[in-house]
Amino acid sequence: MQQVRSQQTGKRLKKSRYITGFDGIRALAVVGVIVYHLLPYNLQGGYLGVPTFFVVSGYLITDLLLQEWEQNGRIDFLGFYARRLKRLYPALVFMLVATGTYITLFERSLLTNLRSIITTNMLYLYNWWEVGHGQSYFDRFNGESPFTHLWSLSIEGQYYLIWPLILIAFILIIRKKKNIAYLLLGLGVFSGILMGVLYTGPDTLNRVYYGTDTRMFSIIFGALLAIIWPSTHLKKQISTSSRWTLNVIGILSILVMAVMFFELSGQNTFTYRGGMFIMAIVSTTLVAACAHPGADVNRWLTNPVFSWIGSRSYGIYLYQFPVMIFYEMRVRDIAANPLLNATIEIVLIMVISELSYRYIERPLRHYHYKQLGMSIAEFLRPNSQYGLKRLWLVPAMALVGVCLYGSAIAPTKAQKSALQENILKNESSANAHNKAALAKQKKARRLAANKRKMRMLMNKKLTPTQYQIAKKYRLTKKQYLIASHQPLTAIGDSIMADNSHDLQTVFHQAYVSAKVGRQIWQADAVLTQLKKRGELAPNVLINLGTNSPMTSAQIDKVVQAVGKGHRIFWVNTHVPTRNWETEVNATIAKAAKKYPHFYVIDWHGYSATRPDWFWQDNVHPNPQGNVQYTHLVAKNISQQLNHF
Structure with missing residues (x-):
């Protein structure tokens, strides 16, 4: 074998x-992750590229550590840690400083906890900080952070720190590779089971998604493979049947990965109770087939495009979120051209990653830091060989200074905007009204059974207060009376929370359950509880789809939770700042064709040309927009109920 220098450890191994x-x-893996973040409707399982990264890291590091042990009878721990820092820290530090600087200068709404975020990332503890402070990885709208994706780098950093010590302890104490392999298999299975046990629903998602203990099975499987399948012990000359067995394993692994990329949603319970574990196993079999010199899989996965992306995958992964989030905060109509905007974002990510690779990652990875003192002295010398390159120090120091300033002034608790204050006020009002609304609903159901009394009610003259309400919301007498006397259960996200006061002003018997950041997979539990208590009204109003994509299967689950004997009125989305707007609305429209008791309220079409109806985010209706929203909802519901 030719003597080469490992890109993973930098150690020269024969x-x-x-x-x-x-x-x-x-x-x-990185393409899956990028496409998922840009076009989640098209690749809803692309986030599963992360377990694949973990498996590759687990295999490569363990394989190279074992080679060093076999050849030298020891492992240079300090050298290993130094090489890891040289490989990973420069780009990470630059990304943190550059992102912190941009936030300080242009997006101060994202300053909250900047100091803690940077510190925990530098210490590779950010994943645990996310468990207690971060938002769901799948909440794509509610204050998404440009740092969220760094959780996985912290897990890898913890692995690099601890694993060499554990591996040597295993070698010295257990000795036999077979027994070490069994122990690793047990630990990997335990980690997978722990993920399934700790996941009990959306409230525990952050714990299992970000936790080191619940995600380690992917890295452990890579390490296990290196124990039983060391790259330097695999023979190139194997039988034809063995070669094709490995090839078929590689092909099947890629096919299963592709299916899971397209089908396995991050909100699916199966993802945490077997799905992600299967992805780790499939990634391990692919790595095994690729590592074997007698198979063709390595050759199939080798081409200039893959080599370019793969060698820069670390930078691509690092810079993806800041580029996406900052771009989407500036471009207000992402939904109008999702593919065009996604293409622009990809180009920006690739250009920044290439510049980082050329001028930060590669030079600093190969720099001999023992020469740092001499380099500084040369840099300060009047006739320095660095010449005009020294001018780069000015913007570098400016970046660091601005980032430090941003970290110093960063609040630990986000200050509430006028919109957030309005939502909190309306949520409080809705909660106070809900108990009375439920009591009115019981009385209204008895009244609805008496057709004569209902006709008399419809013929009554409006009181001055009722007249003013009907006038404000541009409702006819009949529309107002139908809406005001109909029991209604409203389930929604921050749009509904923002609108709840207006909604209950018109719908006197409306029970509103709205929560900032609520996603469609959380609606099932709310509806089930209401139904179990006998508090689910015959008319159910739903406003979900703002915070993330949704699938037909998820809507089916909501419809099943509502059950028969209820009419569903679903408000479609106005979220032009996100690329899933069109797909969400198409999915809602598809459900209306499938279910006879499912009606779409077209808020998107009604409000598309009225930016003056929205707060600055162009998503949440302002007070004027809430009036228009309530008018549309009341008009649509009263028209449908007039037929019954």
Whole structure:
């Protein structure tokens, strides 16, 4: 074997070989993650590229550590840690400083906890900070952070710190590789089971998604593979049947990964009770097939495009969120051209990653830091060989200074905007009204059974107060009377919370359950509880779809939770700042064709040309928009109920 320097450890190993196909695996993984973040409707399981990264890291690091142990009878721990820092820290520090600077200068709404975020990332503890402070990885609207994706780098950093010590302890105490493999298998299975046990629904998602203990099975499986399938012990000359067995395993692994990329939603319970575990196993079999020199999988995954993406995958992963979030905060109509905007974002990510690779990652990875003192002295010398390159120090120091200033002034608790204050006020009002609304609903159901009394009610003259309400919301007498006397259960997100006061002003018997950040997979539990208590009204108003994409299966689940004997009125979305707006509305429209008791209220079409109806985010209706929203809802519901 040719003597090569490992890109993972930097250690010169006589028998080590660079497996080019691993760049292909990294490329597939990072493309999955990027496409998921940009077009979640098209690749709802793309986030599963992360377990694949973990498996590759687990295999490569363990394989190279074992090679070093076999050849030298020892492992240079300090050298290993130094090489890891040289490989990972420069780009991470630059990303943190650049992002912090941009936030300080242009997006101060994201300043909250900046100091803690940067500190925990530098210490590789950010995933645990996210468990207690972060939002759901799948909440794509409610204050999404440009740092959220860094949780996985913290887990890898913890692995790099602890695993070499554990591995040597295993070698010295257990000794037999077979027994070490069994122990790792047990630990991996335990981690997978722990994920399934701790996941009990949306409230525990952050704990299992970000937790080191619940995500370690992917890295452990990679390490286990390195124990039983060391790259330098695999023979190139194997039988034809063995070669094709490995090839078929590789092909099937890629196919299963592709299916899971397209089908396995991050809100699916199966994801945490087997799905992600299966993805780790499939990634491990793909790595095994690719690592074997007798198979063709390595060659199939080797090409210039995959090599370019794979070698820059670390930078691509690092810079993706800041680019996406900052771009989407500036471009207010993402939904109008989702593919065009996604293309622009991809180009920006690739350009920044290439610049980072050329001028930060590669030079600093190979720099000999023992020469730092001499380099500083040369830098300060009047006739320095660095020449005009020294001018780069000015913007570098400016970036650091602005970022430090932003960290110093960053609040630990976000200050509420006028919109947030309005939502909190309306939520409080809705909660106070709900108990009375339920009592009125019981009385109204008895009244609805008496057709004669209902006709008399409709013929009554409006009181001055009722007349003013009907006038404000542009409702006819009949529309107002139908709306005001109909029991209604309203389930929604922050749009509904923002509108709840206006809604209950018209719908006197409306029970409103609205929560900021609520997603469609959380509606099932709310509806089930209301139904169990006998508090689900015959008319159910739903406003969900703002915070993330939704699938037909998720809508089906909501419809099933509502059950027969109820009419569903679903308000479609006005969320032009997100690329899933069109797909969400198409999915809602599809459900209306499927279910005879399902009606769409077209808020998107009604409000599309009226930016003056919205707060600055162009998503939440302002007071004027709430009046228009309530008018549309009341008009649609009264028209449908007039037929019954």
